[in-house]
Amino acid sequence: MPAHALFRDEDLRFDVDVDPLVQSLRQVLPAEGLIVHEQGRRAYECDGLAPYKQLPRLVVIPETIEQVQVVLQQCHEAGVPVVTRGAGTSLSGGSLPHPQGVLLAMGKFNRISEIDTQRRIARVEPGVRNLAITEAAAPYGLYYAPDPSSQIACSIGGNVGENAGGVHCLKYGLTVHNVLAVKVITMEGEITTIGSDCLDTPGLDLLALMHGSEGMLGVIVEVTVKLLPNPLTKQVLMASFADVGSGGHAVAGLIGRGIVPGGLEMMDGAAIQAAEDFVQAGYDTDAAAILICELDGSEAEVADQMKAVDECLREHGATRIQVAADDQEKARFWAGRKAAFPAVGRISPDYYCMDGTIPRKQLAYVLQRISEISAAESLETVNVFHAGDGNLHPLILFDGNQPGQLEAAERAGSAILQLCVEVGGTVTGEHGVGVEKINEMCVQFASAEIEQFHGIKAAFDEKGLLNPGKAIPTLNRCAEFGHLHVHNGELPHPELDRF
Amino acid sequence: MADTDQTEALRARVAAAAEQGEPLSIVGGGSKRFYGAPVQGSALDVSGHRGIISYEPTELVLTARAGTPITEIEDALAAQGQRLVFEPPRFSAGATLGGVVAAGLAGPRRPYGGAVRDMVLGLRLINGRGELMRFGGEVMKNVAGYDVARLNAGALGTLGVITEVSLKVLPAPAARATVAMEADPTQCHEWSEGWLRNGRPLSGLVHDGERLYARFEGTASAVDDAVAAIAGEALESASADALWQSIRDHGHAFFAPGDTPLWRIALPPGSDPTGLGDQWLIDWSGQQVWLRGHPAPATLRERAAARGGSATLFRGRIEGVDVFPALDPVQSRLHRNLKKAFDPRGILNPGRLYPDAEIC
Numbered sequence: 001m002p003a004h005a006l007f008r009d010e011d012l013r014f015d016v017d018v019d020p021l022v023q024s025l026r027q028v029l030p031a032e033g034l035i036v037h038e039q040g041r042r043a044y045e046c047d048g049l050a051p052y053k054q055l056p057r058l059v060v061i062p063e064t065i066e067q068v069q070v071v072l073q074q075c076h077e078a079g080v081p082v083v084t085r086g087a088g089t090s091l092s093g094g095s096l097p098h099p100q101g102v103l104l105a106m107g108k109f110n111r112i113s114e115i116d117t118q119r120r121i122a123r124v125e126p127g128v129r130n131l132a133i134t135e136a137a138a139p140y141g142l143y144y145a146p147d148p149s150s151q152i153a154c155s156i157g158g159n160v161g162e163n164a165g166g167v168h169c170l171k172y173g174l175t176v177h178n179v180l181a182v183k184v185i186t187m188e189g190e191i192t193t194i195g196s197d198c199l200d201t202p203g204l205d206l207l208a209l210m211h212g213s214e215g216m217l218g219v220i221v222e223v224t225v226k227l228l229p230n231p232l233t234k235q236v237l238m239a240s241f242a243d244v245g246s247g248g249h250a251v252a253g254l255i256g257r258g259i260v261p262g263g264l265e266m267m268d269g270a271a272i273q274a275a276e277d278f279v280q281a282g283y284d285t286d287a288a289a290i291l292i293c294e295l296d297g298s299e300a301e302v303a304d305q306m307k308a309v310d311e312c313l314r315e316h317g318a319t320r321i322q323v324a325a326d327d328q329e330k331a332r333f334w335a336g337r338k339a340a341f342p343a344v345g346r347i348s349p350d351y352y353c354m355d356g357t358i359p360r361k362q363l364a365y366v367l368q369r370i371s372e373i374s375a376a377e378s379l380e381t382v383n384v385f386h387a388g389d390g391n392l393h394p395l396i397l398f399d400g401n402q403p404g405q406l407e408a409a410e411r412a413g414s415a416i417l418q419l420c421v422e423v424g425g426t427v428t429g430e431h432g433v434g435v436e437k438i439n440e441m442c443v444q445f446a447s448a449e450i451e452q453f454h455g456i457k458a459a460f461d462e463k464g465l466l467n468p469g470k471a472i473p474t475l476n477r478c479a480e481f482g483h484l485h486v487h488n489g490e491l492p493h494p495e496l497d498r499f
Numbered sequence: 500m501a502d503t504d505q506t507e508a509l510r511a512r513v514a515a516a517a518e519q520g521e522p523l524s525i526v527g528g529g530s531k532r533f534y535g536a537p538v539q540g541s542a543l544d545v546s547g548h549r550g551i552i553s554y555e556p557t558e559l560v561l562t563a564r565a566g567t568p569i570t571e572i573e574d575a576l577a578a579q580g581q582r583l584v585f586e587p588p589r590f591s592a593g594a595t596l597g598g599v600v601a602a603g604l605a606g607p608r609r610p611y612g613g614a615v616r617d618m619v620l621g622l623r624l625i626n627g628r629g630e631l632m633r634f635g636g637e638v639m640k641n642v643a644g645y646d647v648a649r650l651n652a653g654a655l656g657t658l659g660v661i662t663e664v665s666l667k668v669l670p671a672p673a674a675r676a677t678v679a680m681e682a683d684p685t686q687c688h689e690w691s692e693g694w695l696r697n698g699r700p701l702s703g704l705v706h707d708g709e710r711l712y713a714r715f716e717g718t719a720s721a722v723d724d725a726v727a728a729i730a731g732e733a734l735e736s737a738s739a740d741a742l743w744q745s746i747r748d749h750g751h752a753f754f755a756p757g758d759t760p761l762w763r764i765a766l767p768p769g770s771d772p773t774g775l776g777d778q779w780l781i782d783w784s785g786q787q788v789w790l791r792g793h794p795a796p797a798t799l800r801e802r803a804a805a806r807g808g809s810a811t812l813f814r815g816r817i818e819g820v821d822v823f824p825a826l827d828p829v830q831s832r833l834h835r836n837l838k839k840a841f842d843p844r845g846i847l848n849p850g851r852l853y854p855d856a857e858i859c
Contacts (some may be wrong), residue, residue, distance in 0.1 A: 118688075118692075118768075118769050119767060119768045119769045120692075120768065121767075121768075141696065162642060163642045163646070165640050169639065169640060170639065173613070173617065174640065176617075176646070176649070177613065177617050186829060186833075190829045191829070192827055192829035192830055192833075194830070196765075196767070196807060196808070196809070197767035197768070197807050198765040198766060198767050198786065198807065198808050198809065199609060199610060199614065199765060199783065199786050199787070200603075200614065200653070200765055201765070201809065202809050202811065202823040202824050202826070203823065203826050203830060203834060203852070203859075204650060204653070204654050204657075204658070204834055204837065204852075204859060205603070205616055205649055205650055205652060205653055205654070206650075206830065206833060208616055208646050208649030208650055208652075209645055209646055209647075209649070209650045211646060212642040212645070212646055213645055213646075217645075229695055229696040229698075231698065232697070232698040233698075252557035252558075253557075255556075255557050255558075255559060255670070256556060256557045257670075258580055258581075258670030258671070258672075258673070259670070260669065260670060297698060297700075297717075297718075297721065298697075298698035298699075298720075298721050298724065300718070300720035300721055300724055301698070301700075301717060301718045301720060301721040303720070304718045304719070304720050304721075305718065357636075357638040357639070357640045357641055358638065359555075359558055359560075359637065359638060360557070360558055361555070361557070361558065386640070388639075389638070389639035389640050390558075390638050390639060390640070391638075391639070391640045424636070424637060424638075425636065425638050426636050426638055426640075426641040426642075426643045427643050428641070428642050428643050429638070429639075429640035429641060429642065430640050430642060431642070432642055433642070433643060433644075437643075441643060441644065444643055444644075445643075445644060446632070446633075448626075448630040448631075448632050449632045449633065449634065449644070452626065452630075452632055452647065452840070452841070453644050453645055453647075455840030455841070456645050456647070456837065456840055457645075458836070458840065459833060459836030459837045459839070459840045460833060460836070471644075472644065472645075
């Protein structure tokens, strides 16, 4: 079990007899849509953050919007918490069940309602997998841009809830930049459509607020996404560097030249080795870091940019540059990066994936500190990095069967997140806070900000029934965690040159 | 004017007003005073709180105080070969960063490059209790806490006084060109789609009632190819720049000052942008239509809604007509609750978004 308590006393204030709720839900749900027995609930006890486990009180699997409305109405009336779950791939415990509540599994909402090829819009149910949208759009030469590494499994409702990213964010944006509207059920069971098919909608930007809200504000039952035309051509190249600092400088160099690649990823030596052993992507295992750079656009555009990129990377000390010869090789270059997590899973019994974002210029300093932090806990880390947008995924290797190693990994993880805040970054770039990083939120935000977040939560969900104990810490939790809020960018020793 | 940090003075002023329940009307450069409903309140002048705090071209991030003139920011970016991709309308010389973000308005490049909110990475804000808070940050990806920064883009100062903003900025393209051609105004979307799907770097498409104007921005090769492939008249660069600036800042003759109301219609892609009024100018490949004249407001709003869009009374006041269309009951309640959460005494720009100041 994790080193810190998953739920605090104030998160466990919903001690309600659920028998009457079960009786009335039976009236509205199909027989298999209500799971009460322990064995059935067990299947839902964790999400992608597997060390964190919690049995829900009930599992509800609705099939229609009306059923979702009734479930929420009744839970609202009875004062029973609700945790919404899509594909269950959250890496931050966002859909970890609440011990006193309903786990609302949206898996049956898996239909693509409409692909409007003229308007380049797809209307989908929240349980539709991210990759399934692109697959459905592909025959029309279209695709859905955000592509988190879990895209084969993760669902679009969860993508909105976490504001999921991926490897093409710098150029094509996050989920929030690619969603036009969401249909939401409030905790009271009312339905409303936030956003529209237009580029803007009157009123406050509630659509932005729904993104990354981690199931705390409402239940999404439909998502309208923007589709993009496939780029006419793509080219992928891979550059090797003798140290990660040079790789970081090369990224700054590219952007300084006005090039915004479709994808720009960095892996350190340990990640290169693990990925190469796993998928034989043709990576340069002698390199201390590699950069994978994807350029897209028209033939002429890509040709121009390839030339500029090649020059720039050589200027910044690239020791080797490999250009993908054909589509298969392009796919292979990416396969290593996309398989980085499972590749690491082969070399270590367990790993703990972090998700800080930092100003890119701090990369060399942060990587140095990360290796010191893990060394202090006698652990190793492997680093993959969305280099274009500064989102760093250190994977801390540990063995959960060795006493104390999980706790050591968590301590190292917490220290890494605090380091990200110290250098002017954030504790989470795309995985969400969930239950995992809730303590570190106390480092990133001051009391007034945390109180403001609670005010927003109450504006949508007065009784605090949606996903209690996640994403936003109570001030009591922060007091106990005992860390002072670090002002962003105000380093303890600003005079030090860190790159 | 010198760079000055007036954060504390602004915060103290809001805190004092909160104590008295004194309504405040937030003013930057006053360039968008016409937009939104009029506010009765003491002026809170943010224009002295100015200056670029940090700008690192290779990080693609600029942070500046809210009172900084937007032209100063654009000049600083241009000197490094970068720009604000959303091309904010300036309307007049005084337009400030805070006003640009609070209004959330974007220029002709919006459908192809992104909106103001898309580029807001973080901001500092004084809420209606006089508390200074920071949301988001200076990094591209950040999902810690609710996205209060983007929520404030377009909120017209009803949730807080923006004191500082961090924006994602992007490299300016190497080349640009504009082509004019005769085209059926109902075909804007088809032209736009045809070009985009052929990889043309489209960055503006307007129809002024006589001709369709398309702007392309990108690498020299991509722009040259686009111009060569289109049967139209390539505009000379100075007049092309003047055209786009006149659309962006409303200097175009269509927008000439006068008593005639100006409506802004947002439409889904591919809707018929015509048939809503007699005097029109189509922007955003048909997704934004400007109307001059005196259409019956209720009918216009119904027609826009029937096409999946909405109509805003952008400039000019009409007795008994709200600037923005009404919200559904659920969202009215959410707006009301959010307003209370940020500004419990309702002192910040009360009524600027909706006449019932409690809604926002």
